[in-house]
Amino acid sequence: MSQKVALVTGAAAGIGAAICRRLAADGIAVGVLDLNIADATKVANGIVSSGGKAIALQASVADRAQVNTALDSLRSEFGPVTIVVNNAGITGWVPFEELTDELWDRMMEINLKGTFIVTQLALPDMKAAQWGRIVNISSSSAQSGTATMAHYSASKGGVISLTRTLALELGPLGITVNNIPPASIAGTVMFEATKDKMPMPVEAIQKMLPVRRLGEPEDIANACAWLVSEDSSYVTGQTIGVNGGRVVS
Numbered sequence: 001m002s003q004k005v006a007l008v009t010g011a012a013a014g015i016g017a018a019i020c021r022r023l024a025a026d027g028i029a030v031g032v033l034d035l036n037i038a039d040a041t042k043v044a045n046g047i048v049s050s051g052g053k054a055i056a057l058q059a060s061v062a063d064r065a066q067v068n069t070a071l072d073s074l075r076s077e078f079g080p081v082t083i084v085v086n087n088a089g090i091t092g093w094v095p096f097e098e099l100t101d102e103l104w105d106r107m108m109e110i111n112l113k114g115t116f117i118v119t120q121l122a123l124p125d126m127k128a129a130q131w132g133r134i135v136n137i138s139s140s141s142a143q144s145g146t147a148t149m150a151h152y153s154a155s156k157g158g159v160i161s162l163t164r165t166l167a168l169e170l171g172p173l174g175i176t177v178n179n180i181p182p183a184s185i186a187g188t189v190m191f192e193a194t195k196d197k198m199p200m201p202v203e204a205i206q207k208m209l210p211v212r213r214l215g216e217p218e219d220i221a222n223a224c225a226w227l228v229s230e231d232s233s234y235v236t237g238q239t240i241g242v243n244g245g246r247v248v249s
């Protein structure tokens with residue numbers, strides 16, 4: 001995998017940063033894309049200090065021009081981009097009756113349209129290589145539903161449907177498309193900011209999970225590393241739950 005180049009979005013922190021570190025450790029050159037360029041630069045510098053290849057890229061996934069510019073920078077630094085991990089996302093806890101058009105639209109813009117934009121712009125490199133890996137980070141909330149997260153759950157449900165459709169459309173081109181719906185991945189900015197709003201205390205969630213522990217960003221990174229490898233070439237259109245058993249299927 002040493003010549004492969006990956007773009008990871010929402011990569012300045014949490015799950016995205018762990019995915020970047022893991023892919024780089026596996027010999028993949030990584031574009032660390034985020035709105036937050038200061039923290040993305042720290043992640044990229046950390047990878048380079050450990051002997052890996054990475055550059056930081058500033059863009060909003062919802063902005064086609066910014067993503068295009070970021071992809072061009074990544075291509076000129078390391079070559080064609082044949083791996084994309086759509087991880088950037090925002091969350092929100094709002095009772096359905098209080099949801100506004102603005103909150104709904106912002107959630108869809110970043111979580112769902114951002115996945116569409118980034119994937120579409122990276123596709124030409126994968127088509128040219130007749131090989132590609134797309135991994136979309138969805139959410140267990142899309143599988144089970146979560147009260148007061150209608151806009152978030154709907155956006156992530158869209159990500160799962162997009163995954164299935166692209167798997168059918170891009171499979172003949174040598175490109176696999178899968179999604180990972182995480183649940184309760186502790187230590188990330190998103191988890192820490194929202195854990196007080198969850199329907200039960202974190203300790204209770206932990207006790208309820210079959211594996212009796214919260215997840216770590218590295219749990220998602222491990223699954224992602226497999227999904228972008230040659231070992232998963234017969235796997236496409238799938239939802240690979242990494243959730244400690246919160247959702248079983």
Ligand SMILES: NC(=O)c1ccc[n+]([C@@H]2O[C@H](COP(=O)([O-])OP(=O)(O)OC[C@H]3O[C@@H](n4cnc5c(N)ncnc54)[C@H](O)[C@@H]3O)[C@@H](O)[C@H]2O)c1
Pocket residue numbers: 009010011012013014015016033034035036059060061062087088089090091110114137138139140141181182183184185186188189190191
């Ligand atoms: N942590 C969990 O328990 C959990 C559970 C289910 C799903 N997820 C999903 O996993 C992904 C990562 O979550 P996390 O917990 O690491 O979140 P996080 O908030 O810690 O990190 C998300 C990153 O995305 C970046 N980002 C936000 N909007 C962006 C945009 N428009 N363009 C580019 N970057 C943007 C942020 O700056 C941040 O660095 C998200 O898609 C989230 O929905 C997380």
